[in-house]
Amino acid sequence: MQTLSNIFWLGTKELRSFFRDFVLLGLVIYTFSFAIYVQGHSNAQELNNGSVAYVDEDNSELSRRMIAVFLPPYFKTPVPIGGGDVDHLMNTAAYTFVIVIPPNFERDVLAGRSPELQVNVDATAMVTAGLGYGYIQQILTTEINNFVSRNEGKFQSRSQNIAKAPATLSVRVAFNPNVTTAWFTSVMGIVNNVTMLAIILAGAAIIREREHGTMDHLLVMPVSPFEIAMSKIWANGLVITVAVFLSLEIVVRGALKIPIVGSVPLFIGGAAIYLFFATAIGIFLATIARSMPQLGLLYILVAMPMNILSGSNTPLESMPPILSSIMMFSPSTHFVSFAQAILFRGAGLSVVWPDFLFVAFVGGLFLFFALLRFRAIAVQAG
Structure with a gap:
């Protein structure tokens, strides 16, 4: 119970720090509102007003x-x-x-x-x-x-x-009858932004502690590295989970008028599991980086390939076989897979649970690596 209490109160401290950081708060609001709306309209692949x-x-x-x-x-x-x-x-x-x-x-x-x-x-x-x-x-x-x-x-x-056609081709388009690009790009924009913000927010939380000198205070307090890491995971994950839900309901369903076929609560649950992985990798990268610019460079090296090659932009089947096989070990690929299955095709838990389990497993591995780095930092501080 003491561990849970420490995680809870450290997380509330993290939430207060986040809401006082107006730059990060504005980034979250912009990323899941105006950016999704613009992406849904500006990245259309349909012909419109051709002269x-x-x-x-x-x-x-x-x-x-x-x-x-x-x-x-x-x-x-x-x-x-x-x-x-x-x-x-x-x-x-x-x-x-x-x-x-x-x-x-x-x-x-x-x-x-x-x-x-x-x-x-x-x-x-x-x-x-x-x-x-x-x-x-x-x-x-x-x-x-x-x-x-x-x-x-x-x-x-x-x-x-004039020869007649030997057969009549009847085409039935499933899940997106008019093949409207906005139906796909808006939801995939949310998926990609989850990875970006989770890594940035969790990493920035650690970097902020180190820059303000409070990380040394935390490490000498009667709290474990596990409690510190989990507090930042649940706090930042909660912020992004709420932002994802509001973006789906207000921007996607409301402003863009895009129907959501599947269960939004099931998707939010899967997104929360993926946020466990993404925030864990953000914390791990922050234990390596010494400043926000270094964290930004590490983000480019790690998160950008994850987003680009996850299947949200190009199907895995269109990639070289070796590359697509490698990306099957990336949780971002499984996140895109179950997001499309739930929101587009109405899949249930019986279909997507293997993806949930894999993402949670890899998230646990990165949390373990992050805790090892925390202990190394604690030894240096001691």
Whole structure:
């Protein structure tokens, strides 16, 4: 009971220190609010308001239908231009896409001659160009096929020269029907920020004690290194856990209107287990670093690869086999795995408990290493 009491009161001291540090407090608020909202909107991989111009040299019913199908929010209203203005407008980046419809296009299509349709793309806007070209190709192909089908009886040659698809592909998208990037990036932003803040807050707590000279006081007091470490783990973990919950409810569900399929309490429980690991590694790094700049350098060496290679940005299957095998020993990979399973696919504890257990085990190892470093510091202080 004395150990629990010491851990509790040392943790409350840590909480008071945190709430008096307005820089760290502001960092936590910003990281789990505005930063998540901006990441959800600014990192979108969908086409939005693509600028389109067209040269209609056919002026037929088909050409007018083809232009009319470019609608917001994917495209802006298409603008008619002259054939001689295409190069100049593309060079000045006035439009990302310019569609040129040749003369007699409708007649040649209905006759089965397979006429060429030109689409000019400004690929300096790489993401918009890559996505937009695929959209345009699909939109125009669908509109041409629909137009030809409506006029099938008028032109018998059409059925002789245009081959029909041998099969119809039916695609069903699970868990994210419109493949909206914000649904993924916002939640993964929270996951990545958990690692960042847990290491920084726990490490900063130790560095602050050393810079203020209170670490020597703690080490000579009748408290053990275990009690000191656990007090900082539960205090900083509590702050981040509350921030994660509020971010999911206010920013993700409220502001971004993103549905959460699975159990939020189960995810919060898993996040708390991961915070045990992340704060433990933050304490371990702080026992090595002598100052906050050194802690920042160690964070770059340790946490940045964990976040980048965890599967939150690129699936493990897309990585080289050796690298993906190594990352399976990283708790951040398991954190991303059970976060996606719970929040996106509605998985239960029966599915994610192996990830919970692995993260807790590795967290215990790093806590053990941190305590060994604490004892070494205590011997030096003695």
